[in-house]
Amino acid sequence: xxxxxxxxxxxxxNEIGIIGQLSRAMLEAELPKGLLAPHFSILNHAVRVKDxxxxxxxxxxxxxxxxxxxxxxxxxxxxxxxxLKPHPKDGRSKQVWITEAGRSLRxxxxxxxxxxxxxxxxxxxxxxxxxxxxxxxxxxxxLDAARDED
Amino acid sequence: xxxxxxxxxxxxxNEIGIIGQLSRAMLEAELPKGLLAPHFSILNHAVRVKDxxxxxxxxxxxxxxxxxxxxxxxxxxxxxxxxLKPHPKDGRSKQVWITEAGRSLRxxxxxxxxxxxxxxxxxxxxxxxxxxxxxxxxxxxxLDAARDED
DNA sequence: TGCATATGGTTCGAAATCGTACTAAATAGT
DNA sequence: ACTATTTAGTACGATTTCGAACCATATGCA
Numbered sequence: 561x562x563x564x565x566x567x568x569x570x571x572x573x574n575e576i577g578i579i580g581q582l583s584r585a586m587l588e589a590e591l592p593k594g595l596l597a598p599h600f601s602i603l604n605h606a607v608r609v610k611d612x613x614x615x616x617x618x619x620x621x622x623x624x625x626x627x628x629x630x631x632x633x634x635x636x637x638x639x640x641x642x643x644l645k646p647h648p649k650d651g652r653s654k655q656v657w658i659t660e661a662g663r664s665l666r667x668x669x670x671x672x673x674x675x676x677x678x679x680x681x682x683x684x685x686x687x688x689x690x691x692x693x694x695x696x697x698x699x700x701x702x703l704d705a706a707r708d709e710d
Numbered sequence: 711x712x713x714x715x716x717x718x719x720x721x722x723x724n725e726i727g728i729i730g731q732l733s734r735a736m737l738e739a740e741l742p743k744g745l746l747a748p749h750f751s752i753l754n755h756a757v758r759v760k761d762x763x764x765x766x767x768x769x770x771x772x773x774x775x776x777x778x779x780x781x782x783x784x785x786x787x788x789x790x791x792x793x794l795k796p797h798p799k800d801g802r803s804k805q806v807w808i809t810e811a812g813r814s815l816r817x818x819x820x821x822x823x824x825x826x827x828x829x830x831x832x833x834x835x836x837x838x839x840x841x842x843x844x845x846x847x848x849x850x851x852x853l854d855a856a857r858d859e860d
Numbered sequence: 861t862g863c864a865t866a867t868g869g870t871t872c873g874a875a876a877t878c879g880t881a882c883t884a885a886a887t888a889g890t
Numbered sequence: 891a892c893t894a895t896t897t898a899g900t901a902c903g904a905t906t907t908c909g910a911a912c913c914a915t916a917t918g919c920a
């Protein structure tokens with residue numbers, strides 16, 4: 561890396577951070593009081609990816625400590641949005657199942673974000689996104705791998 | 711936006727979020743105990759952008775509530791990394807000045823992140839970044855503007 | 861089998877984040 | 891000049907995040 565390129569890379573991570581912050585705020589504007597972006601992410605993951613995962617699997621998927629996941633799942637359970645059941649194969653573990661209320665809340669929030677997403681999509685067309693998203697996925701994978709190495 | 715493109719946009723924000731989280735963790739690995747990424751960001755901003763800003767200006771720059779900024783500045787001040795002086799023109803306000811200790815800590819951390827940044831740069835060349843970063847900046851500006859409209 | 865170790869999850873305490881309510885100083889409108 | 895409103899910052903309380911220590915169950919190995 562040429563010395564003079566460093567600012568470019570710093571700028572990259574800077575923009576990433578701000579976009580993350582702004583998009584999180586926009587999502588949270590659509591969530592009922594008491595729920596934040598991480599809670600929604602768990603519901604969304606249950607719908608889009610898979611139901612019945614263990615808390616630890618989820619903690620790894622979201623790159624948060626397991627204690628954080630314990631807490632977040634507690635919030636979702638108290639809201640009746642997920643159910644925690646004992647794991648059938650492992651007495652130490654649990655399974656996280658989304659409830660009907662959880663699924664419908666998730667769907668409603670996805671709906672509610674529609675207009676904002678459409679406005680964004682009008683400015684940044686799918687072609688652009690199809691170039692950028694895979695690159696970002698590569699970068700995410702690289703950083704993730706680098707993290708494991710230490 | 712075609713209905714079928716929605717997942718692409720969700721994926722975009724998802725990748726952004728994870729990259730932000732991973733890069734924050736990597737930065738924090740280089741910080742002395744008791745300091746987190748937001749603290750460093752303030753020091754970095756003071757060096758790169760401008761010294762002597764008011765707390766409110768900083769809160770706006772980082773898109774955080776002013777109470778959060780009050781807290782963060784308190785931490786930095788207790789560590790002797792910044793000085794808070796009364797604002798010469800406005801009795802309600804203050805100025806945030808970085809100290810020598812603050813500047814040198816910031817420089818050391820930038821140095822320390824060098825290898826990780828170089829490794830990243832080896833995978834993702836400056837050409838790629840010069841395509842992506844301006845796009846991200848546009849997106850950030852768009853989201854920022856959209857936020858103000860409400 | 862029996863015991864050491866590893867793994868999944870919780871508890872607990874510290875720090876960060878943030879909304880609400882407040883104080884003090886500045887500005888606007890009369 | 892005088893009062894009302896706005897603005898900068900802080901105090902406080904609720905929630906989130908996260909590391910350290912802990913408990914219970916599972917696994918590895920003799």
